[in-house]
Amino acid sequence: AQSVTQLGSHVSVSEGALVLLRCNYSSSVPPYLFWYVQYPNQGLQLLLKYTSAATLVKGINGFEAEFKKSETSFHLTKPSAHMSDAAEYFCAVSDTSGTYKYIFGTGTRLKVLA
Amino acid sequence: GAGVSQSPSNKVTEKGKDVELRCDPISGHTALYWYRQSLGQGLEFLIYFQGNSAPDKSGLPSDRFSAERTGGSVSTLTIQRTQQEDSAVYLCASRSTTGAQDGYTFGSGTRLTVV
Numbered sequence: 001a002q003s004v005t006q007l008g009s010h011v012s013v014s015e016g017a018l019v020l021l022r023c024n025y026s027s028s029v030p031p032y033l034f035w036y037v038q039y040p041n042q043g044l045q046l047l048l049k050y051t052s053a054a055t056l057v058k059g060i061n062g063f064e065a066e067f068k069k070s071e072t073s074f075h076l077t078k079p080s081a082h083m084s085d086a087a088e089y090f091c092a093v094s095d096t097s098g099t100y101k102y103i104f105g106t107g108t109r110l111k112v113l114a
Numbered sequence: 115g116a117g118v119s120q121s122p123s124n125k126v127t128e129k130g131k132d133v134e135l136r137c138d139p140i141s142g143h144t145a146l147y148w149y150r151q152s153l154g155q156g157l158e159f160l161i162y163f164q165g166n167s168a169p170d171k172s173g174l175p176s177d178r179f180s181a182e183r184t185g186g187s188v189s190t191l192t193i194q195r196t197q198q199e200d201s202a203v204y205l206c207a208s209r210s211t212t213g214a215q216d217g218y219t220f221g222s223g224t225r226l227t228v229v
Contacts, residue, residue, distance in 0.1 A: 034217050043118070043205055043220035051215040090157065099170050100209075101147065102218075104157035 006105035019078040023091030118221035139208030152202035
């Protein structure tokens with residue numbers, strides 16, 4: 001069975017500071033991993049994905065994530081937070097065959113302080 | 115269309131009434147998913163359609179929930195005899211047959227409120 005754990009339901013950072021959102025996964029097979037962002041009253045938008053190619057993945061809006069198999073982690077980072085980054089972020093794991101349905105983490109709400 | 119379209123965007127219904135939620139996926143996307151987003155439960159998988167194959171209904175929470183996909187395109191999620199615990203945002207997503215590595219494209223969701 002697959003699962004995802006996002007540590008910290010709320011994270012606050014100052015504008016210009018490093019953003020680090022944590023995601024750990026459990027999977028018995030090599031997974032696909034995704035980060036999505038959700039702005040208020042909107043659907044989920046794909047930020048980046050890991051699908052067994054490069055372990056350091058770059059996404060949109062300056063975000064990146066590193067797949068670490070030994071730590072079963074896929075943490076999301078951004079060197080310098082911007083006010084527009086305030087949103088909810090979801091990590092998801094999917095299997096690599098069959099339905100490719102996602103198991104989502106519970107989400108982390110990012111607040112950016114001026 | 116250019117994106118996944120869901121309607122209505124908001125729905126308020128009385129307890130015990132039936133509701134239908136509609137999803138129009140990206141043209142050519144053969145895979146379609148419904149998820150439910152609610153406080154305390156996060157994002158839950160409901161149902162998956164792939165082409166003409168039998169749907170994966172393993173996430174439907176009760177027999178009051180059903181979904182169909184006509185002509186391999188538009189999908190309708192039906193909730194019968196709605197209960198207050200059905201209040202949530204219902205999200206639809208689609209992807210291409212070979213696009214599992216590309217991730218899903220989500221619609222903006224339907225916010226359902228049962229009063």
